[in-house]
Amino acid sequence: MLGIGFIHFHYSPQIRQIHAMNILIVHAHPEPTSLTRSLVDESVGALQAQGHAVALSDLYAMRWKAVFDAHDFPARKNHERLCFITESGHAYSTSQQTADVESEQRKLLAADAVILQFPLWWFGMPAILKGWVDRVFAYGLAYGYRGEGNRYRYGAGGLQGKRALLSVSVGGPAEDYGMRGINGPLDQLLFPITHGMLFFAGMDVLPTHAIYGSGRVTAARVAAEKSAWRQRLAGLFDEAPIPFRRQNDGDYPDGHVLADHVAAGLSGLVAHIERVPRP
Numbered sequence: 001m002l003g004i005g006f007i008h009f010h011y012s013p014q015i016r017q018i019h020a021m022n023i024l025i026v027h028a029h030p031e032p033t034s035l036t037r038s039l040v041d042e043s044v045g046a047l048q049a050q051g052h053a054v055a056l057s058d059l060y061a062m063r064w065k066a067v068f069d070a071h072d073f074p075a076r077k078n079h080e081r082l083c084f085i086t087e088s089g090h091a092y093s094t095s096q097q098t099a100d101v102e103s104e105q106r107k108l109l110a111a112d113a114v115i116l117q118f119p120l121w122w123f124g125m126p127a128i129l130k131g132w133v134d135r136v137f138a139y140g141l142a143y144g145y146r147g148e149g150n151r152y153r154y155g156a157g158g159l160q161g162k163r164a165l166l167s168v169s170v171g172g173p174a175e176d177y178g179m180r181g182i183n184g185p186l187d188q189l190l191f192p193i194t195h196g197m198l199f200f201a202g203m204d205v206l207p208t209h210a211i212y213g214s215g216r217v218t219a220a221r222v223a224a225e226k227s228a229w230r231q232r233l234a235g236l237f238d239e240a241p242i243p244f245r246r247q248n249d250g251d252y253p254d255g256h257v258l259a260d261h262v263a264a265g266l267s268g269l270v271a272h273i274e275r276v277p278r279p
């Protein structure tokens with residue numbers, strides 16, 4: 001379970017420990033006193049108290065390069081034209097990626113669970129975190145696993161066996177994000193992340209943890225939210241993941257489109273979630 005960059009907690013004999021896991025927290029907020037950051041600190045403390053090893057990627061503090069560009073490929077395969085997928089696969093398979101990307105991939109590969117903690121910005125993640133995914137989720141690792149294109153995706157792939165969880169501070173009130181709320185359901189707004197990035201790469205994704213109305217919190221509310229977050233973290237390895245349909249379990253006979261009898265009458269994003277999870 002030991003991973004490079006993980007801080008190991010030396011727990012006392014009084015603390016009951018069943019399985020010590022490696023957990024990577026990727027944090028995207030520039031302000032050290034932010035609500036988001038205080039929840040990150042809560043995560044580190046709570047997970048270490050459970051006996052887990054925690055690695056933290058504090059992207060702003062690391063001055064993470066958010067933009068995926070030609071500088072990501074110091075040893076190009078094709079100097080005539082920049083094809084990101086070709087160069088990503090080449091750099092990954094020949095160990096010629098940049099040092100910052102390699103370091104994050106080591107943390108990712110060592111992790112049993114990955115927690116992304118961020119404020120909701122324009123219905124998505126801050127650009128610096130999107131840039132972490134763009135650059136770290138290389139071809140051959142998070143997509144194009146084993147160089148086989150789309151054969152391994154949506155529940156299969158290089159990150160299979162890992163858990164993932166989003167912890168999001170949301171400015172708007174919960175009612176704006178309900179099924180008929182003006183913003184649309186948060187789960188659907190974040191589908192590109194939960195389904196399109198994390199599940200795509202093979203991870204089991206837990207239901208998103210959101211703190212709504214985050215711009216107007218009191219100290220009492222923060223304490224209650226921290227307590228609720230600790231509860232979620234206590235179930236990190238027990239909670240059932242979102243039952244997204246897996247590409248290779250039969251629901252998509254051609255690997256592209258749902259079979260007619262699957263989710264009959266449903267279309268759009270919700271069709272890709274099983275209503276009754278498989279045992």
Ligand SMILES: Cc1cc2nc3c(=O)[nH]c(=O)nc-3n(C[C@H](O)[C@H](O)[C@H](O)COP(=O)(O)OP(=O)(O)OC[C@H]3O[C@@H](n4cnc5c(N)ncnc54)[C@H](O)[C@@H]3O)c2cc1C
Nearest residue numbers: 034035036119120121122123169170171172214215219222
């Ligand atoms: C570019 C941008 C885009 C946005 N897009 C959206 C959007 O699409 N949808 C949406 O709903 N919202 C949106 N927002 C709002 C955003 O989601 C919130 O500003 C954010 O979630 C607040 O979290 P934070 O960590 O930044 O909180 P902070 O700004 O750090 O804090 C929020 C409040 O909590 C207080 N506070 C912080 N820590 C504590 C503590 N420990 N104890 C007591 N009080 C504390 C602060 O004083 C402040 O009043 C957007 C904001 C920006 C800047």
